[in-house]
Amino acid sequence: MNQSVARPSTAVRSTRQKRAVEAVMASSDDFRTAQEIHDALRRGGDSVGLATVYRTLQSLVDLGEVDSVKTDGGEAVFRRCSRSHHHHLVCRHCGRTVEIAGPAVERWAAAQAREHGFADVSHTVELFGTCTSCQQVLETS
Template sequence: MHALLNETKEFRSAQRIHADLHARGIKVGLTTVYRTLSSLADAGEIDALRQPNGEQVYRHCSSTHHHHLMCRSCARAVEVAGPAVETWASAVARQHGFTEVNHSIEIFGLCDSCASSSDH
């Protein structure tokens, strides 16, 4: 599964990953794919995000903390740093007495290509 995720820059659903594995002759159950993806995400080895439609998608990303811009139409994803967000999150946490805070921010919109197409 690691090799498959390392080959693409796009986020993929568990169902798509399952189908891709089967196309390669790797027979694994969908439940095992979900469980493995969840474990990899919990360990910080892959990124997981919930799309506006509620579907969870996964991809191998850089090892540093980052956020994503994601196209609602073509699912193109761009990793972005957010120093202002990091400062704000730390300040809010301190203000309320929280420590060891984690956060995840995903920004959804239309990429240039999709925004300029006649479909939108």
């Protein structure tokens, strides 16, 4: 007996909730937590559940439309970024983020892969520090 198995679609529906999360993501250049995004939605009058925000963010990460990194404390934060391969320099105080290229890192990763016989290698490098503005605030405190 032949049975047809429904397969999940690779297309992502454009729901009201997804559009609302995308709008919040487009309004900031810095990494934000799911809770911060949820709070912004609520302040804007959107009734989107926190679980929906997490699911939407994960789908956007899976599609390559949003980057996700873990902070020093292990919390996931999200940001809409360019599609080209890059790394981030993130202020651990205010969240200010700069996309950076890392040609030395790229060469090192490729050399390590070759040396150990690996192929199709990917990597993530995130640098956390204190931006100039936060340094000034901390020095005057």
